[in-house]
Amino acid sequence: MDTPSKILVTGARGMVGSALVRRLGASASVQVLAPTRAELDLLDQRAVFAYLAEHRPDYVFIAAAKVGGIQANNQYRADFLYQNLLIEANLIHGAHLAGVQRLMFLGSSCIYPRDCPQPIKEEYLLTGPLEPTNEPYAIAKIAGIKLCESYNRQYGRQYVSVMPTNLYGPNDNYDLANSHVLPALLRKAHDARLRGDATYTVWGSGRPMREFLYVDDLADACVHLMEAGYDGPLVNIGTGEDVTIRELAETVMNVVGFQGDIVFDASKPDGTPRKLLDVSRLRSLGWAASTQLRAGIRQAYEAAPFYARRADNEVVLNTTLEPT
Template sequence: MARTPFELKRKSVFVAGHGGMVGSALVRRLASEEANLLTAARSELDLRDQAAVNAWFTANRPQVVFLAAAKVGGILANDLLRAEFLYDNLAISINVIQAAHANGCEKLMFCGSSCIYPRLAAQPLREDSLLTGPLEPTNEPYAIAKIAGVKMVEAYRSQYGDDFISVMPTNLYGSGDNYHPEYSHVVPALIRRFHEAKLSGATNVVVWGTGMPRREFLYVDDLADACIHLMKTYSSPELVNIGSGQDITIADLALAVAAAVGFRGEISFDTSRPDGTPRKLLDVSRLAKTGWQARISLEEGIRLAYQSYLDDINGQQQGMLVCPRGERQGGSSRA
């Protein structure tokens, strides 16, 4: 079962969800590993379709799988789309893990989320706090689906001897993030809001909640590096937290994003909106023992994320071609 160090060189490596923020970061990081990369666009392979996933695995037989595909979103998306967040994420996990097992995959990494931990668990969140208390209600369906994935990895490892492992990233941000005005996570939501306020000359930006909750953030390229490191060096049934080990209040985060964007107006808080979990900081001591730690500071990461956002906007604008009859044809810099 366990083989460490585990080599990626010349192995066929499937990144499930390669078009998303985490998946695209993994693809960038794998470029230096001399692996044979396998990807499948959503139009080619719906990971919720069990028959399609089984057929794809049988045809391609990846030796290594990074399961980074997921339906994700911020507080509003999680709370409004509860059925979709539960069904889609359960289906993806079940189909990919079973297909990897059935087709002799050498190693699989399941990427979960720090929201799997109880809402009021002791801080910082240790891996063994899983299932010790009630979940945060606003993202409970997503958390349950991710917990099921963790338990499925454990079961396949113990029953079949599969070298499958689970990692739990903290809140992520960076290149490839979702900047939807309603369904995005807090960092991209703030970047977009402050940027648009700066352009419009607005003097005030409203941030959801009280600003008091504390959150930990990790730049997505740091996550990808940690995942490659653990894929090579870690093989155990215990899941591993991946984070920076530092947290910040939402109010201070808003100030940091405003500074990076160049917004100089006032910031107010809509206390009628939900705060979510009071604090979410991961205990990363297990990760640290493997010899890895985050490199990109929050200040630098926000700057990089904002530049990526500007690049996306510019790419979208350049992709809009003026047709002979004045019609406009949409284009985007992101696949």
């Protein structure tokens, strides 16, 4: 990226946005704009257009979104579709009106068909039905990709879309009602250990396979693509490796120190059977993930709001976390 630069990061208080702010903040020549929700309501078109017109950033990273796990996606289908469509449309069109040439839209690997071949190549987009449990969210993200492509084609913009795999790390959501699988497992295993439970429950059969990327690796990949001047088609961002949910749960147990057994609740949905991204395009552009899963889970656990240690190094429950 050209320096000095003014860079807008939306969703900067979330897991992805805060990782981007950390990564961009390492450069003294970069001015990072990171408005809070109170400072800028991304659902308010007039406010978004006015903010972009006033600040005229050189680069925009769209990391803001309404997100959640399987239960939240199923229960709040209209909210996920409507709010995500508004956020991305306001920001992409507002950036165009403000003369922003470079923008990056962060999507989700759920944009790909439920049963597409593995590993998932970028060209598999729109080749089959979506996973029903998160279809509204996926449709909103696909619309964002197509918005970027359309502004590039019609107006000559350089609006790039990237598709991260499942993410985890600092500032993740640990609310058991709507969190994703890895933070939910961390919270469950932590609480089960502190209570002295003999078991902890994992949704589904444990057989689905998932890929996980530490969020600071994602931020590094995004900045790498921007700095390289990439302006081609959408790019998958992942590790290229996956594990079963059972293997993930066992790794979480080991990191947390829970000595009990896993109980799988087969009445709960598994979601997509397997979701592994083909990251050959990203690797051809000179980037690969560096954080190993176990090490990343350890870092995420120690950054979690419920994690604390006494002087004797014993993990204790941080009671300042609001109950879920």
